Amino acid sequence: MRRKRRGQPIHGWVAVDKDIGFTSTQVVGRVRSIFDAQKAGHAGTLDPLATGVLPIALGEATKTVPYVMDGTKVYRFTAGFGEARDTDDLEGRVIASSDIRPDDAAILAALPAFTGTLSQVPPVYSAIKIAGVRSYKKARDGDGESPPARNVEISRFELVDRLDPDHAVFEVECGKGTYIRSLARDLGVRLGTVAYVSELRRTLCGPFSEKDAISLDKLAESMLSATPQDTLLPVTTALDDIPALAMTDTQTDHLRHGRAVRARRGSTIFVDANKLDALRDGDVLCAMSGEIPVALVRLEGEEIQPVRVLNIEGAHRPSAETE
Secondary structure: OOOOOOOEOEOEEEEEEEOOOOOHHHHHHHHHHHHOEOOEEEOOOOOOOOEEEEEEEEHHHHHHHHHHHOOOEEEEEEEEEOEEEOOOEOOOOEEEEOOOOOOHHHHHHHHHHHOEEEEEOOOOOOOOEEOOEEHHHHHHOOOOOOOOOEEEEEEEEEEEEEEEOOEEEEEEEEOOOOOHHHHHHHHHHHOOOOEEEEEEEEEEEOOEEHHHOEOHHHHHHHOOOOOHHHHOEOHHHHHOOOOEEEOOHHHHHHHHOOOOEEOOOOOOOOOOHHHHHOOOOOOEEEEEEOOEEEEEEEEEOOEEEEEEEOOOOOOEOOOHHHO
16 A cells, blocks of 8 residues: 655645855755655755755645756855865865965956856765765765866856955856855965865845745744745746647646657647747747646657656645735
């Protein structure tokens, strides 16, 4: 007999303003408890030292997490010059030091080298697996080795404040997989010194920004007098950049049962031909039944194939007023 899942079938997104000291997993657990939700997950890990925007997906929204993780991220961080640390952040032990403190002119001259497509070596203390073992676990066991380099995209890297000779504040706009700790470390090396991250805050994660974010305490307080519909953002928030296609009742039924929908003109079941003319085979779309997302689908020749069916009908959803 299949065990009934604990919690309520609640679907949507909430952007948490994560406080320092919490792991991303701890935040997910707290949000799931606040909503009494059956299922929850996060989009983009934040280290315990980091604060800021941590999008939490509830219910069927967890199926859209990859689209948030693939989105643009913006971070504001403080680099400490003159010390290198084994974790590349404030929590690590000092492993090297330097008397060199770069001036603003040197920093500004170095920044262009860190935009575009870069080959970046992640920190030894990271969750990347090496031979099946998390890198940070190997490092803690005294068997740490540098993870393999990977390409990352950085579209903007700016100096925004100089607190004192030892500290500078930067803002970075980047793509998936970028390690800010590695960026600070590598910037220090290029400037002829050593550096680490002393403070880190994420201000944007995909479609979620600081203005959307709420602290865990305020979230718990708000749920004392509100409903999930009043608090959550829609599942489709994660799909802002994905074209939406309106489905008929017949098409909706086909997709919900995992069946393809005929798409082109002249078909017995069709969608708006004008929209289809602008799309290409392989494009991912969001099939909608009114205001309810039905499935993530892919255009393949004469058909729309379901990729991920979203089982939202009849469950808790954000009201139209919140959309």
